Amino acid sequence: MAIVLRVFLLFFACLSLVHAADDEVLDAQFLVRTWQSEEGLPGNVVRSLGQTPDGILWVATAEGLARFDGFEFHLVTGTGAYRGQRLGFFRLITLADGSVWISTFQGGLLKVEQGELIRYLEDQNEPSPPLVTHMFHFMGSVYYLCGEKLFRMDSFQPIPVEDASPTLQQAVERTLREEERRGRTFLPVSLGRLHHRRGDSWEVVDGSLRHRTPEHPETYETVKALSRRVVVNDMLEDREGNLWLATPSQGLIRIRPSRVHRLGAGTPIIDLAIRCAIQTREGEWWIAGRGTGMDRITPNGLEHLELVKGGYDRPVTCLFQDREGDLWLASTDGSVFRWRNGQFEIPFSEETGISKVQAMAQASNGDLWFAGGRGVARWDGQTAHRYRLDPRRSITEFSTLAIGDQDQVFAGTTDGRVLELQGDHFRSLDLPKSAAGRRISAIYPATPEELWVTTIGAGLFLRKDQVWHPFGASCGLPDERLTAMVATPDQSFWFGSLGGILSASRQSLLRHLEHPSSQPRWLRLDRSDGLVTRECVGGSQPGAWVEPSGTIWFPTSSGLAGVEPAQLGLQEDPPSLQFRSVEINGSPVPVSSLQHGEITAGPGHVRLNFSYIGICLSAPEKVTYRVRLVGIDDTFQLLGNRREIAYESVPPGNYRFDVIAINGDGVSSQFPSSIRLKVLPAFWQTVWFGILCSTGLAVGAVLVGVYITRRRLRRKLETLRLKGVLERERSRISRDLHDDLGASLTELSILSALIAENPRASDIEQSVDTLSSKARNVVATLDEIVWATTPHEDSLRSLIDYLAAFAREFLDSARIHLHTDIEWKIPELAIGPRRRHNIFLATREALNNAVKHSKATEITLRIAIVGPELCIRVSDNGQGIPLHRRDSGHGLGNLRKRLNDCGGDCEFESVPGEGTCVSITLPLPFD
Known part of the structure; x- marks a missing residue:
């Protein structure tokens, strides 16, 4: 079973190696990476290479010129009649000022300007024209070697240099040495040896790429990944120390030294998954894989050892060598083993507390410490001591163990806790909550x-x-x-x-x-x-x-x-950073404009998107970035390897976008690359608009305040006026009651007493008539007072109606004929009780004077609205008023005074023997 498992693991290890080879081929010394047309290279026939100071790699192929930033190839096109043509590139030359020049096999010369190819020298129509092989800067001018002749480039016109000065000749020789150092010779068909700046050298011999170090100048190492036939058109060492090869059929190749090597590479069992491993003081390697048992590497080779013969199938999870040289092993959820005298033994068969061990350590006094699924235990060589754990947790599984210089004992658990031994128990050191549930490794x-x-x-x-x-x-x-x-x-x-x-x-x-x-x-x-x-x-x-x-x-x-x-x-040069694009509300801004001044956007809130790249040809995928938009956030935020960031709804203002690139070795740009940006405000966001609005609001607030103050004052004055009018009206009513009703009632009382004292019939009849007349006058006076004080009678129409009714009743009792001429289209106006009462009294006074003094047989009452005034005319056909009596009686002066008090006026017209006319006017409308 164990053998089948090992073969199975070996099979999957081989599959992982094949997958790794798709990206980068590994061998013991070098890493080889190839780019071809499938990865964006214009063509697999690569003619020449160059690198500008900004880190960009320039690749001249038979299909065109491209710039490479580590991720993408960007094609550079020709202009005019040369657009889309195969230009027959021969050699690519980059100068210290960042300019890129390309010579052709037909003796032509082109330059990259504003992302396009501009021709400086035309191709020659001859079988083997001299080619431009070298170029350099000297005293502000560009010089080039064409064949064996030296020329100076004056604008688009080459000028032959017949007699070079000693300093110019030295510049030529220095250029030749530098080009020879990178593998280029004076002859266009020859490729020499590239000398690395570290002292290494590279050369292609018999179809193989060989490498030689200064420590071993006589020993060559062949790049095994390129062991097949290799043909190279050009070689380049970039500023990061990578070697680039331009091949005529295999595309673009990068070779860089491997910084990580494998123990026993090529040994099947060593290529499998490994749990843990140590090297003993005797130099032996003990390796615990995913299978059971142990693998030991000795000078005699690889040996596999089983912990217990006969079916023990638990793999090893922990290794430790003590000071005596004994090797300790712990199996997964099983026993602890010790390697001594060439065999495994189980020292704690009787001690169940020391099992399921995942970590081991040794104190300065030689005591061994064990930690795992059954807690923590110490073994002094004779006895095992168990320690009380944190009383808040009944079950604790330990994953690691460490002992300090002063024998402090620390243990980590699988659920994210760190404990320290104090006395006979452990106390928790309370890691932050972010570590909760995380295994302490x-x-x-x-x-x-x-x-x-x-x-x-x-x-x-x-x-x-x-x-x-x-x-x-x-x-x-x-x-x-x-x-x-x-x-x-x-x-x-x-x-x-x-x-x-x-x-x-x-x-x-x-x-x-x-x-x-x-x-x-x-x-x-x-x-x-x-x-x-x-x-x-x-x-x-x-x-x-x-x-x-x-x-x-x-x-x-x-x-x-x-x-x-x-x-x-380590790569100590920070990545050079370039901005790819800036988008404002989804619209791109030309990259060329990013180099000059600031970008203007707006008006109003905008969406900004910045795209950038840090040039690191060794490992571009490991470049990370820190960015900030000064004006919104003043601290840098780490973006990882994201090469783009967007800011939503950026308000108007002045901003600066800063970005720092950090390579895989942790070297960052000393100063950030920046873009200045100005977002214009909309007109309602401008300062002048704000000032105008603020001023308008302030003026409006003042006006509103003045209006409110005046309104309050007007209300207060109106209240006081009404209060005064009310007091005056009360006084008038009181006066009328006292003067008219009081006097009349007194007179009625006297007459009643006289009748009672003189009971003769003739006297009684006369007194009763007088008493009746006086009573009617009292009733009329009382009716006038009630009418003058009734609120619903407070209108111009009510006044005119009352005047007409009073005049008719008054003149009927006086047996004088009345003519009326009254306008009945009267506006609905309230005139107030004081004006109403005064107009009535004035009209009554005029009628009363006509009855008493004019001896008239007819009286005419005219009421009309003339313009903005109410006009009342009382005229009679009597004897008129003599001139010497017009200002001395008949109540004419009181009448005019009464009308002036309420804003009106009174005029008298009298012709002796023909009659008198009294005109009463009152302005309309009333306040």
């Missing part, structure tokens, strides 16, 4: 005050000064699923994760605590660095192993992966 007590903890899913934690500090995705951690942790003597931390091998220096992590803006530098190694699979498995101890030479080994699902930190060759 490693604990590293760096100092008594500094405890580092890794989790599978919640990242890295540091306990310092009794406070936990998390390190996760927000501070750049590439993967929070950490499966292992080891520390090297140079204070570097190395982590296994499900996303590859990670590393960061302890100093950078501590510096981040003091200065949060200082991001830690994270190194990430994955398949692009030589890992067959980036999944470093977890759940077993040890999760990583450091051998004495300094190599760090990580168990993976495809064997043991080793890293030599001293030989990594």
